[in-house]
Amino acid sequence: MGNGYKMAVLIKQVPDTSSAAGVNPDGTVDRARAKRMINPFDKYALQKAIETRASHGGEIIVVSMGPPPAMEVLVEALEYGADAGYLLSDRRLAASDTLATAYALYKTVVYLKDVDIVFTGLQTTDGDTAQTGPQIAERLDVAQITYCETMEIVDGRIHASRIIDGGIQKLETAPPALITVANSASRLEHKKFTNVHMVKKLSRDKAEMEKRIRVVTLDDIGAEPERVGLLGSPTVVGKTWKLGEKGGSCKLFKGDKPSHEVELLVNAVASEGRGVEEFVL
Amino acid sequence: MxxxxxxxxxxxxxxxxxxxxxxxxxxxxxxxxxxxxxxxxxxxxxxxxxxxxxxxxxxxxxxxxxxxxxxxxxxxxxxxxxxxxxxxxxxxxxxxxxxxxxxxxxxxxxxxxxxxxxxxxxxxxxxxxxxxxxxxxxxxxxxxxxxxxxxxxxxxxxxxxxxxxxxxxxxxxxxxxxxxxxxxxxxxxxxxxxxxxxxxxxxxxxxxRVKVIETVRAVSDALDLIRAKVIVSGGFGLGGPEGFDVVSDLASVFKESAVGSSRKAVDSGWIPYSHQVGQTGKTVRPVLYIALGISGAIQHRVGMSNSGTIIAVNKDEKAPIFQFAHYGIVGDLYDIAPMLKEQFKKSMAS
Incomplete structure (x- = not known):
């Protein structure tokens, strides 16, 4: 393959719920105070693109949609080795559901022209739907491989394995294709010093950085504003409520002699008619 | 009409x-x-x-x-x-x-x-x-x-x-x-x-455009998580991939059992994603769910809280899992799990 593959990796900035900052005692997230991070699933997608470029050459363009702070994840992706970035940022995108988000990202991929492979994470940790990837593939009218674990390209054909319930499916297709990468795929390599150094230099030169990571609007990519945001979303969140707490009913065994506590516990399970007996060998 | x-x-x-x-x-x-x-x-x-x-x-x-x-x-x-x-x-x-x-x-x-x-x-x-x-x-x-x-x-x-x-x-x-x-x-x-x-x-x-070359069904004897009647799961508290030996060993005392895990254990590379229980993994509802070294974060909880009976083993008495487990033991899972195995055999085996 002469010029390698043109790859778009779609990444998202999500709240970091593993950190205490911005996580309320009831488990809800205060997005303004929460730490932000690259959606962890997207790192596996970026790694697949990096591996593909290492074997076949080509260009990795990271794409994100979100408010201006989402620039941070694009910069971080450059440190990991992406070649360029695009941030689709437009107030009219606010409150987009998966269908509207997929439309906007599809228009962005088309705007990039001649993308061979689109990589996405399997899902995000905040939306948690896994829908956007396949919805983009549908609009692009390309093949998709979701839950992808391994992938290589041989003679211009993509050979990939995908997780299915109860096993693995081995598939073959050709670009253009969209691949959503599972979090059991190979982990993202460490940042290379040269990339980190390059990004450090870039961040001191606003004009150069703006060339490397372009901020685009709906108008730039030719997306119809009525198909994104509230207007373009066929779903809305009607109501939210807290999951009921069942606290306090746990029978806790915490004495000094573990074997005795275990005996008490198992006997309690046995005496309370929980139907466990029939499954003990 | x-x-x-x-x-x-x-x-x-x-x-x-x-x-x-x-x-x-x-x-x-x-x-x-x-x-x-x-x-x-x-x-x-x-x-x-x-x-x-x-x-x-x-x-x-x-x-x-x-x-x-x-x-x-x-x-x-x-x-x-x-x-x-x-x-x-x-x-x-x-x-x-x-x-x-x-x-x-x-x-x-x-x-x-x-x-x-x-x-x-x-x-x-x-x-x-x-x-x-x-x-x-x-x-x-x-x-x-x-x-x-x-x-x-x-x-x-x-x-x-x-x-x-x-x-x-x-x-x-x-x-x-x-x-x-x-x-x-x-x-x-x-x-x-x-x-x-x-x-x-x-x-x-x-x-x-996409051809199926081969479909490999799970070769392990582990029953599909979703169909399992008993699930023994391990979390970050295992401390490493070898901890799943203890998890499997406890699971082996039960019929129709399977091994599950928390997301943290999967993200740490200790066990494949297919074992993950929780919001970004599988939702399960077995007769018995035993959680070893799982803190019980909401992401795990939503995937298993409908289990018939939940037993949790954790060092930390304040772990959220004790909020919704039916039975809990505070202690080192490496001590407790083998004891649970023996006690289940002793008390319940037919």
């Missing part, structure tokens, strides 16, 4: 074996259908389906639309997409609601169908209901109004201890995928009868 169209359930089958989610979707669909006074139609796709259409009738479908063609012997996105869309488009009007499993099949297929119809799709629901909705949007006046008998697609909202009700009454079918183990399955009734309609689908060359 109802003013609403029917409810469609897309059957989830692998190698002519209906997955448990299919019966759960049919159970939920029948409950919704009764509220709307409509019928439940199942769509099943595959090859040499044999008695499967009849099984669907016995398990809650009022009619079954069958696409039984060699091209569908193995699931691929594009062939199943073509077949499902063709069947739905053969109906006079779009169904009121369409449901899929939130399985590796449903999560692959449903978004393509929803995108094709430009309709809403809610992922990974744990409850489904019917109700009214008043939309008071200022930004989108074209949608404002009161809508009756909408699908309430209810799902835990991300990594948070909230549930959200998602609505999309503006366009039919209103679509949702549901997690395995969350909905109550239809109670099989072999006296039920219903119409079985064979549909022949015309594929296009482009539907075969």
């Amino acid at each position: 109802s003013q609403y169209e029917d409810i469609v359930v897309i059957a989830d089958q692998i190698q002519n074996d209906l997955r448990p989610i299919t019966f759960e979707l049919l159970g939920a669909a029948q409950t919704l259908a009764a509220k709307l006074d409509v019928k439940v139609r199942a769509i099943v796709m595959g090859h040499n389906l044999g008695s499967i259409p009849q099984d669907l009738i016995h398990n809650g479908a009022d009619s079954v639309y069958v696409v039984d063609q060699p091209e569908l012997a193995e699931y691929t996105t594009l062939t199943y997409r073509r077949a499902a869309i063709s069947v739905i488009e053969s109906f006079e009007r779009p169904p009121h609601i369409a449901l899929c499993g939130a399985t590796t099949l449903g999560r692959d297929l449903a978004p393509r169908i929803a995108s094709h119809f430009e309709t809403g799709l809610t992922a990974d629901c744990t409850e489904l209901d019917i109700g009214d909705y008043e939309h008071k949007g200022k930004a989108d006046p074209s949608k404002t109004g009161t809508y009756n008998n909408c699908l309430y697609a209810i799902r835990p909202s991300f990594g948070e201890s909230l549930k959200a009700r998602i609505l999309g009454p503006w366009k039919n079918p209103q679509m949702a995928t549901a997690r395995t183990g969350a909905l109550i399955p239809f109670v099989t009734d072999t006296t039920r009868t219903g119409r079985i309609v064979a549909i022949k689908v015309k594929f296009e060359e482009s539907d075969f």
Whole structure:
């Protein structure tokens, strides 16, 4: 393959719920105070693109949609080795559901022209739907491989394995294709010093950085504003409520002699008619 | 006759074996259908389906639309997409609601169908209901109004201890995928009868862009998590991948058992993703769930809190898992797990 593959990796900035900052005692997230991070699933997608470029050459363009702070994840992706970035940022995108988000990202991929492979994470940790990837593939009218674990390209054909319930499916297709990468795929390599150094230099030169990571609007990519945001979303969140707490009913065994506590516990399970007996060998 | 169209359930089958989610979707669909006074139609796709259409009738479908063609012997996105869309488009009007499993099949297929119809799709629901909705949007006046008998697609909202009700009454079918183990399955009734309609689908060359080279079924003797009656799961508290030896060893004392894990253990590379229980893994509802070294973060909890009996082992008495487990032991799992194994044998073995 002469010029390698043109790859778009779609990444998202999500709240970091593993950190205490911005996580309320009831488990809800205060997005303004929460730490932000690259959606962890997207790192596996970026790694697949990096591996593909290492074997076949080509260009990795990271794409994100979100408010201006989402620039941070694009910069971080450059440190990991992406070649360029695009941030689709437009107030009219606010409150987009998966269908509207997929439309906007599809228009962005088309705007990039001649993308061979689109990589996405399997899902995000905040939306948690896994829908956007396949919805983009549908609009692009390309093949998709979701839950992808391994992938290589041989003679211009993509050979990939995908997780299915109860096993693995081995598939073959050709670009253009969209691949959503599972979090059991190979982990993202460490940042290379040269990339980190390059990004450090870039961040001191606003004009150069703006060339490397372009901020685009709906108008730039030719997306119809009525198909994104509230207007373009066929779903809305009607109501939210807290999951009921069942606290306090746990029978806790915490004495000094573990074997005795275990005996008490198992006997309690046995005496309370929980139907466990029939499954003990 | 109802003013609403029917409810469609897309059957989830692998190698002519209906997955448990299919019966759960049919159970939920029948409950919704009764509220709307409509019928439940199942769509099943595959090859040499044999008695499967009849099984669907016995398990809650009022009619079954069958696409039984060699091209569908193995699931691929594009062939199943073509077949499902063709069947739905053969109906006079779009169904009121369409449901899929939130399985590796449903999560692959449903978004393509929803995108094709430009309709809403809610992922990974744990409850489904019917109700009214008043939309008071200022930004989108074209949608404002009161809508009756909408699908309430209810799902835990991300990594948070909230549930959200998602609505999309503006366009039919209103679509949702549901997690395995969350909905109550239809109670099989072999006296039920219903119409079985064979549909022949015309594929296009482009539907075969992805070829299945090989399908490898799980070779391990570990039972599928979803079907397991007893699940022993390990978390970050195991301290390393070798900890899963202890988990498996405890699981070995139970029939129909499987090994699960928390997300942290999967993310640490200690065990494959297929074992992950929780919001971004599988939802399970075994008779017995034993959690070893799992703190019980909300992300894990939503995947297993409906288990019949939950036993938690954790060093930290304040771990959230003790908030919702039925029984807990505070201690070192490496001491406790082998003791649990012996005690279960001693107290309960037949």
